[in-house]
Amino acid sequence: MSEALHPYLALARKYRPATFDDVVGQEQVIEALKNSINAKKIHHAYLLTGTRGIGKTTLARIIAKCIECVDGISAHPHEHNEECDFCKAIANGNFPDVIEIDGASQTKVDDTRALLENTQYPPLQGRFKVYIIDEVHMLSTSSFNALLKTLEEPPQYVKFILATTDPQKIPATVLSRCLRLQLKALSVADITNRILYIADKEGIVCDKEAAIIIARTARGSMRDALSLCDQAIALGNGSLKRDATLSMLGTVGDGVLVRILDLLKSNSTQELGEVLSTVRNLSPNYKNLLNELIMTFHDLALFQMIGGEDKFNVFSTSPDLLKAFSQDFSAEALQLYYQICLEGIEEYRFAIDGAMAFEMTVLRLLCFTPEKKKIL
Ligand SMILES: Nc1ncnc2c1ncn2[C@@H]1O[C@H](COP(=O)(O)OP(=O)(O)O)[C@@H](O)[C@H]1O
Numbered sequence: 001m002s003e004a005l006h007p008y009l010a011l012a013r014k015y016r017p018a019t020f021d022d023v024v025g026q027e028q029v030i031e032a033l034k035n036s037i038n039a040k041k042i043h044h045a046y047l048l049t050g051t052r053g054i055g056k057t058t059l060a061r062i063i064a065k066c067i068e069c070v071d072g073i074s075a076h077p078h079e080h081n082e083e084c085d086f087c088k089a090i091a092n093g094n095f096p097d098v099i100e101i102d103g104a105s106q107t108k109v110d111d112t113r114a115l116l117e118n119t120q121y122p123p124l125q126g127r128f129k130v131y132i133i134d135e136v137h138m139l140s141t142s143s144f145n146a147l148l149k150t151l152e153e154p155p156q157y158v159k160f161i162l163a164t165t166d167p168q169k170i171p172a173t174v175l176s177r178c179l180r181l182q183l184k185a186l187s188v189a190d191i192t193n194r195i196l197y198i199a200d201k202e203g204i205v206c207d208k209e210a211a212i213i214i215a216r217t218a219r220g221s222m223r224d225a226l227s228l229c230d231q232a233i234a235l236g237n238g239s240l241k242r243d244a245t246l247s248m249l250g251t252v253g254d255g256v257l258v259r260i261l262d263l264l265k266s267n268s269t270q271e272l273g274e275v276l277s278t279v280r281n282l283s284p285n286y287k288n289l290l291n292e293l294i295m296t297f298h299d300l301a302l303f304q305m306i307g308g309e310d311k312f313n314v315f316s317t318s319p320d321l322l323k324a325f326s327q328d329f330s331a332e333a334l335q336l337y338y339q340i341c342l343e344g345i346e347e348y349r350f351a352i353d354g355a356m357a358f359e360m361t362v363l364r365l366l367c368f369t370p371e372k373k374k375i376l
Pocket residue numbers: 011012013014015016017022023024025026051052053054055056057058059163194222223226
């Protein structure tokens with residue numbers, strides 16, 4: 001089968017949510033948007049903020065569809081039918097009245113000025129002229145001034161939907177004229193479920209554990225998670241498997257983390273040699289491994305303070321591991337372990353190789369295990 005006959009569409013692109021209900025997480029922002037759209041109170045400028053890959057561009061396009069739809073302004077356009085021609089065109093990026101600008105690539109004032117001069121002409125087909133400006137913080141100062149002029153007195157048919165990962169870089173004069181909607185990094189649970197949902201739709205065999213490992217690595221970004229899935233599926237010959245995923249990410253999985261925690265908990269060196277050789281055989285990315293230990297100690301410390309079954313989605317460490325070990329270490333010990341691992345990462349660049357940096361860090365964790373000090 002040639003590639004040309006089966007062009008592979010990246011999962012992140014293929015599964016861009018088309019409606020509010022398809023968007024994962026972001027409940028508060030979506031609730032606010034639905035209410036205002038259903039009440040037909042459309043603000044003249046929305047500003048979507050938050051880290052990469054969590055739905056800013058996606059939501060901007062959904063808002064555009066909701067207010068331009070042939071069937072009328074609604075948070076649920078054509079609930080049971082196919083998308084109308086306007087909505088289809090907006091989704092494909094070729095509706096003349098929805099103008100998408102990438103602030104990162106068009107920072108010259110002329111681009112923005114030419115664009116903003118066009119705001120004086122009413123929409124050609126739609127109800128509104130919608131300007132979606134991505135990475136708006138990248139606009140030059142003079143472009144901001146041009147934008148500000150229109151924002152001060154926008155024609156009633158002009159709507160702005162601005163998006164940025166870096167709201168601090170936006171001048172206060174612009175900020176004060178926007179309705180700001182703060183999106184959140186997505187939880188491990190939300191990302192895991194989305195991966196499982198997509199795998200099911202695609203008919204891909206998927207280990208739940210693989211999905212969780214990827215969700216954790218993505219650190220809140222759905223786009224990153226789906227790109228990692230693409231890679232893992234390619235490496236796993238069409239399926240999403242735990243072992244292929246671990247080796248792709250250069251990490252070791254919960255099993256090994258648990259054994260390291262067991263060493264610390266039992267304060268014994270009996271299993272040490274075996275654990276270290278298991279790790280060596282996996283030849284992981286040692287820096288990632290140290291980072292995973294850091295995350296684990298952070299999550300255990302936090303879990304001790306705020307614990308509770310309902311809070312599992314704020315942690316990247318698995319609930320089983322948290323439950324199993326949260327009683328085994330004092331708060332002070334966890335602080336110390338965390339610091340020792342951070343230092344391990346610092347020293348990593350001076351070490352002869354990754355294995356040595358990692359192993360010395362494990363030995364240091366054992367030396368400084370508080371209970372052990374008492375015994376000595
Ligand atoms: N909240 C979300 N729910 C479902 N999928 C999402 C979400 N956020 C991002 N994605 C996925 O990641 C891709 C990129 O999202 P996008 O909205 O462009 O992110 P950004 O916040 O960087 O603008 C989407 O096409 C979609 O597949």
